[in-house]
Amino acid sequence: MLCDVCKAQTASVFLTQIVDGKIQKVNLCDPCSKEKGVTDPTGFALADMLFGMGAAQQIGANIGSEGVRCPQCGFTQAEFKKTGRLGCSVCYVTFAEPLKELLKGMHKGLRHIGKCPERLRLTQERDSALRQFHDDLRAAVVEEKYEEAAALRDKIRALELSGGVKGD
């Protein structure tokens, strides 16, 4: 098994830590474990290190030393690192890139495939249908298929009139 930090030498130090109820494991080679100061496992924050290896570096690179603030709630990356919690739903957009790395290590996938609120499910389906009709309409106009275009225009109108649609 290779060291998670240098990815060159064979790991000889295996760390397991529970952070926010989640078990995290890191394998280190001897030199890297010394360099990271893994002498006292109790005082050693694995989460910080994991952050250092992945998400935090990216966040740092993307946002510079000032740090991005969430436009909705004013949350910063430093606060996230400290609390392990996000400030609001917009934070998921604000910190989307670094979160991606974090979520990759945490979950089975990066896309939700479970339950969806009924209202949103309908809206989502309508939105994607609408997008498709608009694309088809543009193509039909370019190709001068006016009958087809008129039919598509009617479909779009009908969908938009069915309510709750984010028209574009």
Added chain:
Amino acid sequence: MSIGNILSKSSDWLRGDGPHHHIVVTSRIRLARNLAGVAFPGRAKAAERVDVLEKIRPKVESLPEMVDAVSLACQDLSPVDKLLLVERHLISREHAAKKAGAAVVMNRRQNLSIMINEEDHLRMQSIRSGLQLRAAFKAINKVDSELEQQLDYAFDSNLGYLTACPTNVGTGMRASAMVHVPGLVLSEQINQIVQAVNKIGLAVRGLYGEGTEALGNLFQVSNQTTLGEKEEEIIDRLHKVILEIINHELNARQVLLHNKPNTLLDHVGRSYGTLRHAYSMNSKEALNHLSFAKLACDLGFYGDAQRHAIDELFIETQPAHLQKGSQQRLATDERDVLRAEIIRSKMASFAPPDLESVLVREKEARGGAKKEPPHGSGAGEEPSGTDFF
């Protein structure tokens, strides 16, 4: 309905009538939900949290499931009442510490509780006796579907339900089962099991959730991941793992009885002696001895009535339940005395378990060829029809 009313009744799941309830104490499903466009409770200002509460609370209270419910603001509750709710798994320890805007709504049977402004705006929980993860999910999923028609949830088409902690994002669901596994602990297999369970994305925790000690041979097994899998898939996986754990536990008990009967019987006998005759007992000691009294029930020494009494003692001897029962503030040593007293009186009618009979049976089984597996001695009322053997 007042808190006094609700708390004077014991929780529904304590009746212990669910499938596999000898080993699986409870099954719980929790869903985390947030409102769109409002900061999560940890970030929101007190006034914002109060706004959220005012928005959510009436909707929750008017759910058909919440007819006859009790709705409580955390800041109106005394510290003892809050701890009592924690001991019944109706609110989290974190929620008990919350102030402005934090509330809980729970039904009379106490198998449904909805925390408002915990770590997320909504934390909805359904709890069942025994291994009933699917039934628990069905119940809470219905509540969620009713609430989503009235509340605008923070939902992202890619990430699903958005939660304060990224570990909950996606389904926002935590499914967990509490298992009583003295056999695995005594035979020192529990660490192996914990490791194996961890490998497949499930977590094992102590009695009261994250970061708590495993007391009374009780462990909670739950899913760690919430994104990239359907709710039903997560629940099925957990269900299968719990069935495996049940098998391992039953196996471990049988092997112990066969190979080290004295070790097992020593624990059961000593716990019986201590529970019946101690005059001061702290909560940790009580849980550990009660665990072996529960095991004695599984071994067939006692009947259903005694089993129920033991199950109740697990809850009644918790600190807040003791305080509430005595109607006054008690110092730690006073609580220990009271705890021992309650246990002694509740177990006064318990005959000593007929441990010798187990030894005799084991000797016979070893002497002869393959004989019938041993059965409970029936020293209690009626044998509890245990699925142990």
